[in-house]
Amino acid sequence: MSIVLLAKDLGLSISTVSRALNGYDDVSAATRERVTLRAKAIGYRPNPSARRLGAGSTSAIGVILPAASSTGQAVDSMYSSLLGGVVTEIEPAGYHLLASMQAKPDAAREAALYENFIRGGWVDALLIVRTRVHDARLDLARAAKVPFVTYGRTESEQPYAWVDTDNEKAFQLATTRLLDLGHRRIALINGPEEYYFAQLRRRGYLRALSGRKLKADPAWMLHGDLTEASGHELCRSLLIQRPAPTAFVCATDAMAFGAIAACREAGLAIGSDVSVIGYGNSSLSAFCDPPLTTMEHQVFENGRYVGRALLQLLRKEIKPADVHYLEPVVLVPRKSDGPAPR
Amino acid sequence: MSIVLLAKDLGLSISTVSRALNGYDDVSAATRERVTLRAKAIGYRPNPSARRLGAGSTSAIGVILPAASSTGQAVDSMYSSLLGGVVTEIEPAGYHLLASMQAKPDAAREAALYENFIRGGWVDALLIVRTRVHDARLDLARAAKVPFVTYGRTESEQPYAWVDTDNEKAFQLATTRLLDLGHRRIALINGPEEYYFAQLRRRGYLRALSGRKLKADPAWMLHGDLTEASGHELCRSLLIQRPAPTAFVCATDAMAFGAIAACREAGLAIGSDVSVIGYGNSSLSAFCDPPLTTMEHQVFENGRYVGRALLQLLRKEIKPADVHYLEPVVLVPRKSDGPAPR
DNA sequence: GGGGTGATCAAAAACGTTTTTGGCTTGGGA
DNA sequence: TCCCAAGCCAAAAACGTTTTTGATCACCCC
Structure with missing residues (x-):
């Protein structure tokens, strides 16, 4: 009253x-x-509830966090920063973030969750993360006419709003760096194949190789689940090959740490016998031994960009087709890579 | 309609x-x-908005994430797991998690955020994280009669619902382990003094020392901000003292990694010249060199416990005073500690 | 002076539920 | 036979806004 x-x-x-x-x-x-x-x-x-009912809008933006595939438990810590950025932007505008989570990776359950979020009228807009090569969630959101922006791109006929990092360029850069150091046997320890970013990273890797007229060996392009354990296992399987790779480009810093552990167990000196490059510039990468050469991208800043785009979309100040932000990635040279061994 | x-x-x-x-x-x-x-x-x-208006409840549980003190940007990745656990429990009951964030650590702004959350009728219940020794947020929630549970304890006259890990026992355990290994000069690289967990950890540390009739040196109990950089800096400042500590107990794995980096820069061999124990059993701790001796606690599981407690509180099946869950912490021995040097 | 045009505000109709109140059965016990 | 309770359901009143519609008034221009 x-x-x-x-x-x-x-x-x-x-x-x-x-x-x-x-x-x-x-x-x-x-x-x-x-x-x-x-x-x-x-x-x-x-009263927010009354306001929502009256105006027909919820002043909430929804996001569904993916469960990590391996454990089914923990959430990729990258999202903390991303969401932090988003909230920083939408908070002053009076919007809140409504977060749900998939307990386990399961397509049917995922669809139901998004269904509920959208049709149930919980949110005004959606943030879609961890995009797949073909992503049904975009169709869901489009069908319900809910504005959305994706973090990461996907293959889609129709235009859509996205924010992404330049995965392709990043991995081309890293691979080229290793080629310049004299490496000729470079392995790619990639993320799950279904995610679009993994495709883009492979594309960048391949582009670098073909730039030097080198052929890629499919056996050296492996997919894992972004964790240390996965990087460790994949690297080990690569090291027993003859000839073995002398360099590894990894999809995350975590995978790189796993790979480094595997190399060390094989008696190889990191940075001389073997080179490893990570991705993400995690806070740890500067403090480990040797400090990790990695690629930096600004997750928090990307989150802010996403938040701003969402707001503009909601206010109809901009069309989805005009939200295309490709963040350049920069390489942070440290000590985990070096000239190829003789 | x-x-x-x-x-x-x-x-x-x-x-x-x-x-x-x-x-x-x-x-x-x-x-x-x-x-x-x-x-x-x-x-x-x-329609959720209509339902909320009619019933006067929001079916949302609110949490305000603290900004990391150092950068003012990133969010402690621990919260991903905690919130993952919470959501796993509340989702099936039809509740959602409404997350907001403090852009910068600022007491006035924090109070306003909570004010808005509570008085504005955004949420039915509250999750309060990163509790301080004296925490005004409890009073805010109590005054508004909003059910809440804290993750971490605080000093409070009145009973309240909390879930916590046994910080005190954990640090007593770790310190005792180092004492058993022969160390006599053990430093505590702690978290920010204002947080209650830091007090409890110091208490455990002191208890272990006094158990052996040893006096603690205040100069060896330092406070930092939980990051690698902070651990690195604090450890360096300790190593230049004469005599220097031979062992370090750290508030997080990240701080431990920073400390290890500092030791290595000082030319000390980890696990023999100097011992380091971390806290959290991060996924990395098993893969670094040497593998980190650390203390494991189940953040995700704690989150589930929090979620269940929140639900029970909302249904009035339980009283705040009856929600007291103290998670035991177990030590994971690896290779970063060893017998004290002669 | 009359008709149109802004500017300002009031009244009332949505919005889609939940909850309260009370009415109508039906069946059983006195 | 009458009364009462229990079981089931309908009507209507909240819930607290936003939005639409329309009324009133002053003013200006012709």
Whole structure:
């Protein structure tokens, strides 16, 4: 009964108070001033539920976090930073982040979760992360006419709003660096094949190789699940091949740490016998031994970009086709790579 | 206009449909069956906003993530797992997690955020993380009569619901282990002093020392901000003292990695010249060199416990005073510690 | 002076539920 | 036969906004 109290207190009608507070232009500046002042003094806050019901919008942005594939438990810590960035932007605009999670990777359950989120009217817009090569979630969102932006691209006929890092260029860069160091046997320890970023990374890797007229060996392009354990296992399987690779480009720093552990177990000196490059510039990469050569990208900043795009989309200030932000990735040279051994 | 359509379709009144769907017992089993079936067939979902307005509850649980103190940007990745656990539990019960974030550590702004969350009617319950020794947030929640559970304890006269890990025992355990290995000069690289867990860890550390009739040197109990960089810096400042510590107990694995880097720079061999114990058993700790001796606690599982407690609190099945879960911490011995040097 | 045009505000109708209140059966006990 | 309770359901009143519609008034121009 709050707005009616305020209205009574002011001697105005409910609608005038509402319109004053919401910045409509058919209420005089003087009245608006009077209303906002009194509202603040009285400590009036519009009830969000009522506001949602009345306006038909929820002022919430939804995201469904993917469960890590291996354990089915932990969430990729990258998302903390991403969501941090998103929230930083949407918070001042009065939006909140409604986060749900997939307990286990399961396509049917995933669809149901998104269904519920969208059709149930929980959120005004959607953030879709960890995009796949072909991603049914885009169709779901489109069908329900819910604005969305994806973090990571996908193969889609129709235009859509995306923010992504330049995976292809990044891995081309890293691979070229290793080629310049004299390596000729370079392995790619990639992420899960179904994700689009893995495709792009392979593309960059291949592009670098073919730039030197080198043929890629399919046996040296492996897919894992982004964890240390996976990097460790894949690297070990590569090291027993003859000839073995002398360099490894990894999809995450975590995988790189796993690979380094495997190399060390094989008695190889990191940075001389064998070279390893990671991805992500995790806070640890500068402090391990040897410090990890890796590729930096600004997850938090990307999150902010996503948040801004979402806001603009909601306000219809921009069309999905115009939200295309490709973050350049920079290589951070440290000590985990070096000239190819003789 | 959804429930009225369904009601019309069924030839029942709106209220009967609502009551049937919500499991009231004054509607016959047969009617309930008929309604639920038809609802599913027709694809009816109650509009959450309307439901909230009608029932006065939001079916959302709020959490405000603290910004990492150093960068003001990234979020501690531990929260990914914690929130993952929470969501896993509350999702099936129809609850969602409403996450907000503090852009920067700032007491006034924090209070405003919580104010808005609670008084604004955004959430039904609150999860309070990273508790401080004296924590004003509890009073805020109590004053607004919003159920809450804290992750981590605090000093409070009144009973409250908490889930925590046994920080004190953990650090007593770790310190005792080092004492058993012959170390007599053990430093504590702790987290920020304001957080209660830091107090508890120091208490455990001190208890272990006094168990051997040893005096603690205040100069060897340092506080940092949980990051690698901080661990690195603190450890370096300790190593230039004469005599220098021979062992370090660290508040996080990240700090331990930083400390290890500092030791290595000082030309010390980890596990023989100097011993380091971490906390958290991060996925990396098994793969670094040497593998890190650390303390494991199950963040995801704790999150599930928190979720369940929240649900029970909301249903009034339990009183805050009865939610006291202290997770035992287990030490994972690896190779970063060893007998004290002569 | 009359008709149109803005500017300002009031009244009332949505929005889609939940919850309260009370009415109508039916059956059993006195 | 009458009364009462229990079981089932309908009607209507909340819930607190936003938005639409329309009324009133002043003003200006012709």
